[in-house]
Amino acid sequence: MIKVRKAGLSDTIQDLGRFGYQKFGVVTSGAMDAFAHRVANLLVGNEETEGTLEMTLVGPRLYFEEHAVIALCGGDLSASINGKPVPMWKPVFIEKGTELKIGPAVAGCRMYLAVAGGFEIPLLMGSRSTYLKAELGGYEGRVLKTGDTLKVKGRNGQAEQIFSRLECAACGIQSADWTITKNVLPVLSDHYEIRVIKGRQYDLFSKESRHRFQTSQFAVSSQSDRMGYRLTGPTLQLETEQELISEAVSFGSIQVPADGDPIILMADRQTTGGYPKIGQVASVDLSTVAQARPGNYLSFREISLEKAQELYVRRERNLQELKTGIALKFR
Amino acid sequence: MDYTLSPLGDQAVVIEVDRDISMKAQDKVLAVTALLEERSPDWMVESVPSYTSVTVFYRLEAFEGVPYEEVCKRIHQLLAGVQPGRSASRRTVRIPVLYGGEWGPDLPFVAEHNGLMPEEVISIHSSGEYLVHMIGFAPGFPFIGGMSEKIAAPRRKTPRLRIPARTIGIAGKQTGVYPIETPGGWQLIGRTPLELFLPEQNPPSLLVAGDRIEFYPISQKEYDEMRGGRP
Structure with missing residues (x-):
């Protein structure tokens, strides 16, 4: 068991999301940075669908009442044990009786903690993701609180192999002597260039607004959360004001309400929306957006739909290779 | 059947069947949705119907x-045989409402705004024929069409921070039911004992797109009985 000695700002259990129920208005939720979530799971020998702990800006202090193997991926929230940093992007054995402290963020916004075996969290509509607004899924539908206890499921197959390889006595922690290749890791900064494809209502925006969208910097406002990132900067307007009929939206839709400030829809977005969409974040760059924090800047560069899909397929191949590579390390 | 395909991001395609909201548009939406559900092709993650379109999320x-070209081909093949109207067997769902009082604090406002007595608002609201155009905005939240303009009322200038689950409201020419507690600016006229969002059931929503709805008034006693002691 893992005890929450002090809760972070917003620690929630997330997985790849709750799909198949959007037609009933059920928000998908899921990890904001799905890439980090998936890699964290792979590194400890889990299926990518296991729940991980998503931590935002300041994470919790966690006390391990049993031995565990964990992996920390995503933003750098300065994880430490007794003041010594814990490495990211590799499996780490944690001895029972150890306290892990996570926070504050030094780069990026969200860190993911996977534990070998996975957290014992019931599936709701096929997912372990937490949707806070409807108090749905995850750990009792809410953020972790001080005093909560996370149970770890039994390890099997690869998770157990990795565990037994790293297990040590009276060592505190022991991490693998390898990490994943640097070229798949995100580059964290305070200004990100995000690749986008044209939104469904792109042509309805004024020429000037389309130009501004392509060439300006937008700041991530403090009113940004798992539902959406509100951006401030030059405002964007339609050529002629009009009411649109509500339709489905998706992760990364960039919609523009009447005030002209764009909003990027994120993991907890509503299923439908009626605002015009000027752009759509390429799926491969959603993880980057998820690591931007209030005060950071985003700029947008248009790519074709074909290119966006090609990048997606390539990244899936990289993840497959990573999975195979990890399996070889622990065979 | 006429329709157009266009991308929504790099993992979804929108099948647009009409430009305007109408019963005919909904028949087409329901027919497309029913066909997709029935065939449930392995490349499809899920489909999301709305007023005039169905969005299909797919696996690249x-x-x-x-992938986009391929998915368009498959959708054209699938929709070749679609016949709108035939599959639209619509259910009628009756929704009991405890109008006014503690849970309908804005009933007097809606009445006054329209030069009516509160009883007349209840009578008009509960005698209308309503249609669920789509579910969205929140889990189980129905977008309902068909309310009489005689009881239309503007949204509140200052939204309430908390509207309890199962509250019936009016906003402009629309009526709606909040499935879960949420902030909102609707004028609240009553509350139903029925749960609209049922996370433990499949489907997790009392209503689905295409349903007809009838509201009918109930007393506090009936409300309490239907809740069976639950809050």
Whole structure:
């Protein structure tokens, strides 16, 4: 068991999301940075669908009442044990009786903690993701609180192999002597260039607004959360004001309400929306957006739909290779 | 049947069947949705119907070549035989409402705004024929069409921070039911004992797109009985 000695700002259990129920208005939720979530799971020998702990800006202090193997991926929230940093992007054995402290963020916004075996969290509509607004899924539908206890499921197959390889006595922690290749890791900064494809209502925006969208910097406002990132900067307007009929939206839709400030829809977005969409974040760059924090800047560069899909397929191949590579390390 | 396909991001395609909201548009939406559900092709993640379109989320990995082009081909093949109107067997769902009082604090406002007595608002609201156009905005939240303009009322200038689950409201020419507690600016006229969002059931929503709705008034006693002691 893992005890929450002090809760972070917003620690929630997330997985790849709750799909198949959007037609009933059920928000998908899921990890904001799905890439980090998936890699964290792979590194400890889990299926990518296991729940991980998503931590935002300041994470919790966690006390391990049993031995565990964990992996920390995503933003750098300065994880430490007794003041010594814990490495990211590799499996780490944690001895029972150890306290892990996570926070504050030094780069990026969200860190993911996977534990070998996975957290014992019931599936709701096929997912372990937490949707806070409807108090749905995850750990009792809410953020972790001080005093909560996370149970770890039994390890099997690869998770157990990795565990037994790293297990040590009276060592505190022991991490693998390898990490994943640097070229798949995100580059964290305070200004990100995000690749986008044209939104469904792109042509309805004024020429000037389309130009501004392509060439300006937008700041991530403090009113940004798992539902959406509100951006401030030059405002964007339609050529002629009009009411649109509500339709489905998706992760990364960039919609523009009447005030002209764009909003990027994120993991907890509503299923439908009626605002015009000027752009759509390429799926491969959603993880980057998820690591931007209030005060950071985003700029947008248009790519074709074909290119966006090609990048997606390539990244899936990289993840497959990573999975195979990890399996070889622990065979 | 006429329709157009266009991308929503790199993992979804929108099947647009009409430009305007109408019963005919909904028949087409329901027919497309029913067909997709029935065939449930392995490349489809899910489909999301709305007023005039159905959005299909798909798995890029399922295709060789350019995924968007491939998915469009498959959708054209699928929709070749679609016949709107035939599959639209609509249910009628009756929704009991405890109008006014503690849970309908804005009933007097809606009445006054329209030069009516509160009883007349209840009578008009509960005698209308309503249609669920789509579910969205929140889990189980129905977008309902068909309310009489005689009881239309503007949204509140200052939204309430908390509207309890199962509250019936009016906003402009629309009526709606909040399935879960949420902030909102609707004028609240009553509350139903029925749960609209049922996370433990499949489907997790009392209503689905295409349902007809009838509201009918109940007393506090009936409300309490239907809740069976639950809050």
